[in-house]
Amino acid sequence: MDYPNQSGFRQQPNVRMRGTTMDTGDASPLFDDTSAGGHKHSRKNDTGQAFLSDPMSNLAMAYGSSLASHGKEMMDKNLDRFIPISKLKYYFAVDTVYVGKKLGLLVFPYMHENWEVSYQQDTPVAPRFDINAPDLYIPVMGFITYVLVAGLALGTQNRFSPEMLGIQASSALVWLIIEVLAVLLSLYLVTVNTDLTTIDLVAFSGYKYVGMMIGVVAGLLFGRTGYYLTLLWCCVSIFVFMIRTLRLKILSEAAAEGRLVRGAKNQLRMYLTMSIAAAQPIFMYWFTFHLVR
Template identity: 85%
Template sequence: MDYSATPSGFRQRKLQPKVRMRNQAADAADHTQLFDDTSAGARPPGYRGQETPGMGYSGQALLSDPMSNLAMAYGSSLASQGKEMVDKNLDRFIPISKLKYYFAVDTVYVGKKLGLLVFPYMHQNWEVSYQQDTPVAPRFDINAPDLYIPAMAFITYILVAGLALGTQNRFTPEILGMQASSALVWLIIEVLATLLSLYLVTVNTDLTTIDLIAFSGYKYVGMIVGVVAGLLFGRTGYYLMLLWCCASIFVFMIRTLRLKILSEAAAEGVLVRGAKNQLRMYLTMAIAAAQPIFMYWLTFHLVR
């Protein structure tokens, strides 16, 4: 219906601008109220507010509090006691102080020891030096056992085995893991068998488990030499170098262990010494003869 011709229609058209003006004014008021900061509306200019007690404490004041100092001292005491307890229990299962002795090496010692392992035939004095009933550190005595060379030789052997498998297109992470696990398991079995044999033969010796691990780990040096020779010169080079290293480690173990295993025989009687000397010598030769067997068993499949 058209309202433009009626008086009421005319009034309707006249009222529309006023309605729109009131709506715009209301929107402006709402907009102003929405964005104005009402939090400071009741505060005069320059009002900073009253500070709450305790809000202005600095870090220095907190540290100077006697209760805080007491809590910090108590926490430090608990931490030191916990560290001593951990060190005591850890040293019970893992002799950290003894391990430091076996890793006390330097470059000169490592070079001489590697030469002794590969060429032990001209070495004369095989006795370990002592100072006040304590063996000197390996860096001062080439005859002292260490764990640095066995540990590094074991890791290097795994890397060389991976290289050999890679040149034959047989490398996979699973095979390399099995190679490392196999070498470690055989080392543990060898050490346990040696300990059991020493117990059964009733040998009174100063050989420790760590000493046996060190002596058994020296064979990895010859294994590395044999595998590298196989990679460079084929199976012929592998067999020649492995044969040389097997003979070297056999001589090294015989001359080293006979002083350890037979050292207590002189303090016993003649009859006892005569009866047990043969068993001890057989045990020494068995330990030395096991090294070439493990060397061949763990490397023959790496060279083709």
């Protein structure tokens, strides 16, 4: 007679209960043996170490490193030939006192007497120590400010557009490059031996952006009358500044030449100096007259 279990269900006699243990003959291992793979990985590491310890591979790596460093050196040398990047730090070595004094000199150059650049051990001192030294900080900031003021002027006349602002900036930059190239060609044709560099010419030609910006701002505040009066003052100031600055650079070798040669070349150099100075007011008016109405 079968007795029911406690749960109320009768256990069938022919059903075999699944045991908690399994037959050891059919059991599979819980973890695979990876010792063979470990040996393969070890062999790969040994191969890599052998390759790195190979004299030919070390020679190839050293040659590649030397070739890369030589290529970088050649690129820096050729780049510095056209764009002396290593010298740009000198032209940006300014401080607040220098910027204030140089802006005053650009607007009021009439009372300044000593225009010679100071030297220390045959090298010019940094601009922050000499107000006569050329710099690139004021020309760059003057150009950026001029573009922003031009955009403001166009906006007050409902003529502003990104294309117009781009044309204004690109045209001013292109004409600056053309001006510097023309001066370099003129110095070559006149055979002037001067210590003026290309960056110096960029700096001197870029000082006119200060007067251009001041003229446009005066036109926005006081109309066309204020624009013309202010621009006229700035044009005369930049003309005087360029004459007194460049004559020391362009006429510096005249004292070492003979009287006849000195007289003929001095006349050409003086004409060249005056032409460079006279070109500044022309550009200043050309780039600003259409911004004030």
